[in-house]
Structures are given as C-alpha cells and as structure tokens.
Amino acid sequence: MKRKYGNRKVTLDGHTFDSKREACRYGELKFLERAGQITDLELQPRFELIPKQRRDDGKPERACEYVADFRYTDVRTGQQVIEDTKGMRTRDYIVKRKLMLQVHGISVREV
Template identity: 85%
Template sequence: MKRKYGNRKTVVDNIKFDSGLEAARYQQLKLLERAGQISDLELQPRFELIPKQRRDDGKPERACEYVADFRYTDTATGQTVIEDAKGMRTRDYIMKRKLMLQVHGISVREV
C-alpha cells in the first residue's frame, strides 16, 4: 500500500518507526548517546497542548497532544532537546510546533 507522504515503516532494535528518516535519526542518536554527547534518550514523548474540555452542550472535547519523535539531553549544554525527524511539514505539525513554543516555551528541533 502506498502511504500518503511516501514514508515507509522501518524497524530498528525491535522498535517500529514511521519512516526511514526517523529510524536513521534514532541510530545516529544512539551513537551520540554511546559517545556521551547526549543522554536520557526517549522516544515518542507526549506533550499536552490543550487540555480536555466540555462544550456548552456538555459533549467532551479530547485534549490536543503533540508527540515528538525524540527527547534527550545535550551533555555539553545540559539542555533538553525535543526533536522531530520531518520529511513533510503538515499543517497539523506546524500548528502543534507553534503551540509547543506558546504553551511550553519549547522550540522543536527539526532534522
């Protein structure tokens, strides 16, 4: 089946990634972690952008979340990095990237 954005699911270290780009970045980050340049590598960290709510008619609205590809600490600076491997910047992604900055003060690093 052809995927909408041309990405291919890829498995590395028994982890399923949405694209070859994301899988390749994971492998690079694992090398950086082994070399001590980054630490605390985490996959798919979630961030709430808009909490769940109730509409005037009482019906619920689900929370809006952003799921990044990676979170890690740059050992040289001590800074936490939120990273997304992007081949295609969709409207939804761009909106959520802007909300990450507005709500959490986090600039998402794109690779």
C-alpha cells in the same frame, strides 16, 4: 500499502518508526548516547497542548497532544532537546510546533 507521503515504516532495535529518515536519526542518536554526547534518549514523548474540555452542550472534547520523535539531554549544554524528523511539514504539525513554543516554551528542533 502506499502511504500518503510515500514513507515506509521501519523497525530498528525493536522500535517501529514512521519513516526510514526517523529510523536513521534514531541510529545517530544511539551512537551519540554511546559516545556520551547525549543522555536520557526517549522515543515518542507526549506533550499536552490543550487540555480536555466540555462543550456547552456537555459533549467532551479530547485533549490535543503533540508527540515528538525524540527527547534527550545535550551533555555539552545541559539542555533538553525535543526533536522531530520531518520530511513533510503538514499544517497540523506547524500549528502544534507553534503551540509547543507558546504553551511549554519549547522550540522543536527539526532534522
């Protein structure tokens, strides 16, 4: 099946990634984790950007979430890193990246 942005799903270590680029980055991060340069590698961490709400007519509005590709701790700096592997920066992604900074004070690292 042809995907919208030309990427193909890839499975590595039992995890399915949205693109070859994301799977490669996972391999790099696993190497850095084994080398002791990063710790606590997590895939697909979720962040709530806007909580669920009720409209005036009583109908619910779902929460708005951002799902990053990776979260880990850089051992050298002690900082938590939220990372996204991007080939195409969609409007939705750009808005969510800005909301991450506004709501959570987190700058998303793009690779």
